[in-house]
Amino acid sequence: MSYPNAANPYGFDDFLAWRENCDYYAQDPFAQKAVRVFTGAHAAEVDAAAREISGKVSFRWRKMAESIAWPEKRPWMMHYDGHGNRIDRIVRPHETEVMEQEVFGEALFADKTHPWVRFIKMYLIYQNGEACISCPLTCTEGMVAxxxxxxxxxxxxxxxxxxxEGRDGRFGIGAQYLSEIQGxxxxxxxxxEARQENGHWRLYGTKFFCSATHADYAMVTAKPAGSEQVGLFVMPSWLPGDKARERRNHFTIDRIKWKMGTSELTTAELTLDGALAYPxxxxxxxxxxxxxxxxxxxRLTVGLSGAASMMRAWREAARYCDFREAFGFPIGRMPMVAGQLATIEKAAKRTLAGAFRLNADILSLPGGLAAAPDAQDTDDLKQRRFNIRELIMLQKMATSFDAPDALRLAMSLFGGHGVMEDFSALPRLYRDAAVNELWEGPRNVxxxxxxxxxLSASSWYAPEVFVANILAGAPEDLVKELQQEIKGILSGPGLFEMSPDALEVCARWDRFCHRLFHAYQDVAAAMVEKQG
Structure with a gap:
């Protein structure tokens, strides 16, 4: 029985002591098993790399990520220097710049770094949320590819x-600028517009959503003058010798957007007025x-970062529910709470296992994602490439939807503390996850x-065969059910006909795709669990 005590001795020290000493990889046996299952002959190398970087991610970089998340440390623009020169300096916290240099200093995209080592390191890094790191990493990865x-x-x-490989001890950082206000x-x-002037390509116009605006280079889409086709260019943010002078490559950063999540990362509107770029x-x-x-x-990063945030949320929520007592016993022993923890755990594990399996499928492709467009593939290889293309979109669509749900449920287990941003990282991870759902193609797209x-591939690759191929290892009755469902949906009205039947088909297709990818993830999770 409790009695009144004005000097209430209650505190969170035991839970906080665990959290402050939690090593992300050492306390993630599921990820360790996934490494053994999916990375094959590279398992020992990948495991060692994970253990080495986890000491940085779990402690030094975690604290930096928490520090820069405070509103007063949000990046801001200094458009002019004290002498009236346009500089468009993005002012960021010192911790951001130090952490960025240390993370990119891992040489994740160097030839010496095996793709599985890069994968596991990025998974652990993403457990700290965006932190002005996740977006620049994936943009640089795509740029390099x-x-x-x-x-x-x-x-x-x-x-x-x-x-x-870096230059003078610092690694180039990439960004991608696609979206325009009307498109x-x-x-x-x-x-x-891209114009040829004096033997060089120069870009003119505006871009409306430009994340990682502090990057050294950006992939930019533009239409060559007089053409309706969209070309691809790489644009330096500064021309040689101009970075130290803070003189940008003939473009201005007009404003930084105010986002609900990924707040440490600048997303800006740009005007390009003759920016030099290379096709x-x-x-x-x-x-x-x-x-x-x-x-x-x-899109692959959205899937992996979703797994990272969910695994962290489950781990911290489970520990908190062991610590927190109500009505005389830990709340984790309450059936309702235990069921919710199991829901988060299942979502986190299936998402991580699916990300591992998809990465293994990609690495098994000759040439990987960057195979030549005119490659003479066998029918089997053509189907495998098609599978990967669709699975990447399915993963992005499903994981970006699942992650906010899992994080919201995890926050609820902390009660009122769940929404306190100075109590845990979960509210920040939740806001980041909500933003990730909209990047790189929202759900409807x-x-x-x-x-x-x-539909386009149905003449050479039947949808039922596609379902059977990506669900190899799933229960036979589930595969047959999904095969019948996809046949029924694809034989019905299209998704762009405004009619009651089309509205129903759209709803069915949404549910079907989510269920289909969950089935793919569940096969992967079962593969990991069999590891024992």
């Missing part, structure tokens, strides 16, 4: 080397290369594209 294919000029070779996901509606690949394939390579890596792809 596309530039590796088209490193045909000294300028592009120099940019690529800067991002992969959004409709990139073909873009108006930014990347054939101009007529610019949009295909941007979406097929650059955006693909960003991805659902429509998957529907269109399956």
């Amino acid at each position: 596309v530039l590796e294919r088209f490193a045909e000029t000294p300028e592009i070779q120099s940019i690529l080397a800067h991002c992969k 959004g996901s409709d990139v073909k509606a873009n108006l930014l 990347v690949g054939p101009l007529e394939r610019g949009l295909a290369n941007m979406v097929g390579i650059v955006l693909t890596y960003s 991805l659902l429509a594209q998957i529907h269109r792809d399956l």
Whole structure:
């Protein structure tokens, strides 16, 4: 029985002591098993790399990420210096710049870094949320992938080397600028113009959503003058010798947007007035290369970062429910709470296992995601490439929806403390997850594209065969049920006919795609759990 005590001795020291000493990878046995299951001969190397970087991520970088999240440390613009010169300096906290240099100093995109080592390191880094790190990492990853294919000029070779191997101890950072105010996901509606002037390409116009605006380089879509085709260009933020002078490459940063999440990361509106840029690949394939390579890596990151935030949320919520007592016993022993913890755990594990499995599928492809467009594939390999393309979109669509749900449920288990940003990182991770749902193609865009792809491929790849192939290892009755469902949906009205039947088909397709990818994830999770 409790008695009145004006000097209430209650505190959170035991829970906080655990959290302050929690090593993300050491206390993640599921991730350790996933490494053993999916990375094959590289398992020992990947495990060692994870243990080494986890000491930085879990302590030093975690504290930095928490420090820079305070509202008073949000980045801001200094448009002019004291002498009236336009500089467009993005003012960021010192911790951000130190952490960024240390993270990129891991040389994640260097030739010496195996893709599985990069994967596990990024998974652990993403457990700290955006922190002005996640977006620049994935943008740089996509930039490196596309530039590796088209490193045909000294300028592009120099940019690529800067991002992969570093220069003078610092690594180049990438960004991607696609969206314009009138177009959004409709990139073909873009108006930014690329003009050839004196043997150089220069860009004119505006971009409306430009994240990682502090980056050294950006992949930019633009239409060559007189053409309706969308070309792809890489644009330096500063020309040689100009960064120290704070003289940008003929563009201005007009304003920084105020976002509900990923607040440590600048997302800005830009005006380009003759910015020097270099074409990347054939101009007529610019949009295909941007979406097929650059955006693909960003979509993969949304899946992996969703897994990272959910695993952290489950781990911290489970520990808190062991610590917190109500009505005489730990709340984790309450059936309702235990059931909610199990829901978060299942979502986190299936998401991480699915991300591992999808990465393994990608690495098994000859040439990976960046295979030549004119590659002469066998029928089997053609189907495998198609599977990967659709799975990447399915993962982005499903995980970006699941993560906010899991994080919101985890926050609820902390009671009122769940929404206190100085009590835990969960509110920040929740806000970041909500933003991730909209980056790189919102749900409706991805659902429509998957529907269109399956109809287009149906003459050589039956949708039922697609379902069976990606769900190899799933219960037979579930596979048959989903096969019947996809046949029924794709034989019905299209997604763009405004009618009661079309509205019902759209709702069915939304539910079906989510269920389909969960089934893929569940097969992967079962593979991990069998590891024992």
